[in-house]
Amino acid sequence: MPEHLDLGSLVAPEGYFLVREDAEPTPFVAAPDAGGPYEHRFTYRGSDTSIKRAAVELIASARRKVFLASFRIGDRDLLDALLAAVDRLRGGVYVITSWTEDSMRRDLASVEDVEDIDVQAQKKQFDQLTRRGIALRGHEDCHAKFLVVDDHRALVSSANLETSALADTPRKRATGENGVLLTDPAEVKRLASLFTRLWYSGCTWTALPGAEYALHRRVPVPSPVPPPRLPDGPGVIWTCRDGAGAERGVLAALHDVIARARTELLLATFSLVGIRDRPELLVEPLRRAIREHRVDVRLLVRGRNNIASHRADTAALAELGVRIYGDSDTHAKGVIADGRYGALFSANFDAEHGLFDGVEVGVRLDGHAALTEAHRYFRHAMTHADLRFASGPTQRDLDRGLGARWRRRWPYPARVPVTAADADWRSLVDAATAGPVLWEKDAEGLRLYVADVVAVLEPAARTRRRLTVHRAGTDAGVRLRGWFTERAGTGAAAQKRGFCPALLVREP
Template sequence: MPDTDAPEPFLDAPDTDREYRHRFTYRGSATSIRRTAIELIEGARHKIFLASFRIGDRELLDALFDAVHRLRGGVYVVTSWTEQSLKRDLSSLEDVDDVDVQAQKKRFDELTRRGIALRGHEGCHAKFLVVDDSLALVSSANLETSALVDTERKRATGENGVLIGDPTEVQRLARFFTRLWFAGCTWAALPGAEYALHRRTPAPSPVTVPPLADGPGVLWTYDGDDGDGSHRERGILTALHDVIGRARRELLLATFSLVGIRDRPDLLLDPLRRAMTAHDLDVRLLVRARNNVPEHRADTAALAELGVTIHGDSDTHAKGVIADGRYGALFSANFDAVHGMFSGVEVGTRLDGRPALTEARRYFRHAMENADLSFVPAPTQRELDQRLGARWRRRWPHGVRLTVSAADADWQRLVDAAATGPVLWEEDEELRLYVGDLVVTLRPGRPARFRLTVAESRSDAATRMRNWYAERPGAGSARKKRGCCPALLTRLH
């Protein structure tokens, strides 16, 4: 549900630690992830390793093109896009709500024609950049404009990350990328040619990757094969559970999506329950309000029932966990039992005791305090009409009470169907209500304001509501006047 207060910009603080520096994007703010990424690319002298689910920011692309020309190659990109994922509908995947497949393919075509080496790893959802084995940027942000600064809407998707200068950790991350490149990627596009993915056979990695660090440093989820048998490294999941277990007063959580946490309570619900039973914890969750995904809503409700305070936001994509401002990690993985915590490829940074963690905590608290939505577990029709977070929602235009005339049979069918929600409305040449599996047409009448007729609907109201959420912006049907009806109908006899 939307909150009314306008969000305040997030003001960053000067860096005080050369090894771990907080970076972010936030609406209305002077964001720093994009600036840092471009500065790293422009400063490269030998090579660039980049992993991103999608790539699309024009200024960043131009910096990559200048770099590949300046370095005479030396720019390597890993993405999760494969020949299958370019062809199939991606609308159900994480952080691809409005992706234009053809536009993304055109960008990849430009990358390869300019001489950038590109490979596809089907499980890679990590977002990181390594330059010359000396500096690295790890964040939750795909390297595209909507995640860095949205110049059209004058707002940026909320993201969190770290600029890493610790040489040991940067080199570990460079080795991790090399392992992905050789042993993990099953698709490749030839530099200098038109973008076309080809199957490749993974090869043993030429490098070994040191174990995950115990303290501050890079961590990851890795589900792969180095040529000596499949194995999984679940460093992000381990860090999540460790940080939750260390909390004594305050626990801050952030994710874009929630997937399967009721089916796998060992991911989040059980650790939280143990921590909240043992200590008087203030547990808060910053989460994208994905009302169009029923499982996401149900998982959010499960956390609320546990006692977690939910802060819904229409633009957040940040992920992380922080306990008492002392222990914590930022990462690219969602709280997802299907991909990211137990499997796939994700990257993050543990920041215990570092000034960057203090800044990350301040960022999360700011985002929570300025979240533009609130979680309502059992909303009324009036609350849905006034505050539902949905791009198709319009306010009901016909008042809170309507007098109608109707045949006895039609009125009884409406009363029976209205026992369960939601009740939707739509108006073009005529006004219609969708109640249960009925469509109710309202036409001007006398002496009642409307004459009501009832018919069977092609889909029930809940299904219709899901379909409205799924429609892409700009579609003709998406421009209709639609919403949730809060009116009380009174029948004149």
């Protein structure tokens, strides 16, 4: 039986996002607008972000009507612009949100791109809007984020219209977002027609303007305008499924752009959902691009260590040969091939909603200057991404760099002498075949969680610890998933947890 147990060399059976020690936070500086019907807009940490400025300016310029779709509305400047518009236009401001009485009752922490949501604060925002005369309806499947003013100009982006997605603040860094300002009359009109379709035939909740915020059930009715058609070339694209059928323009654009790639393919998403279960949506097209043309495929993705399926989908893409760039702040979505073909959109690479179902909106930008800027934005975000993905990290890797707010470095020596009874030592050695091996320190002492056992390490001398082993009620992997889902700062031990990289040496 070995008298040395190197926990630090154990390999985790799952992939994780680790902190990049060489990451250099660098703002993204936009190039001057080149003009034309499409202009790139963005947010990025430490940068002079432009999605918010474009949204506020559009709303301030409205002379007849404002159409707005967003999951959340929380930025103060944007709220003030909407309230000023409804006063100036004596109405004429229409908002679609996917927040409904049902979704407000759900555990919002489980919603795809919602973190740290204050339900009451969001309801207060909507109450303010409706009391001032803004018409608001709820569409339970609408994840699109877009703004149309006077059928003349529009903004399509990945950003929910709330502060963290629109600007840096002293309390929170800006979320990375991508978007397009549209001035092409035909495309803006098509987007307005899509909003009208959603307003009449898709929204199942409504709030009465001028009244206290309360959503009431409504029965959808046919839209008074004919449904817009998806474009054959550059223009507005969408995912939408209703009584008129399923339209999957975002998925079609994604597949078409991937098929055109010959040297480089840039992909970006906040989340990955179900792509291993539906390989035809993303895995197989990427496999063909890599196998047939040896395309250099790169993915910018949020480092969501708390979502096991997200990490598993990321690992599946890494196994294909996709280079993964994890980031703590990105929420941008898009696809660009060879810098020539591409689209930006609100949809995640999601087999359940974004690509196949729900309501999403984007813009195909082949050959336009806005695509060149979006390409430069994605390359910058990848170069300065703060996380890397490791398919099989060791305990030492996880101790040094797991991307999680609760992780703390192992606070004890790398070599830990222990004394232990034969049975306890044997139980620990037999259990320690793979990671994770977790440590936790609280008022009750220091514990290691290994597979289905817990090892208690009590001080026995100046340098040695007495080790005793017991059966744990929870497997270490299950315990780890629980730590990921806990809110930061909860529990007495929340600040004293991590991965154990120690070499345990059993002494007589």
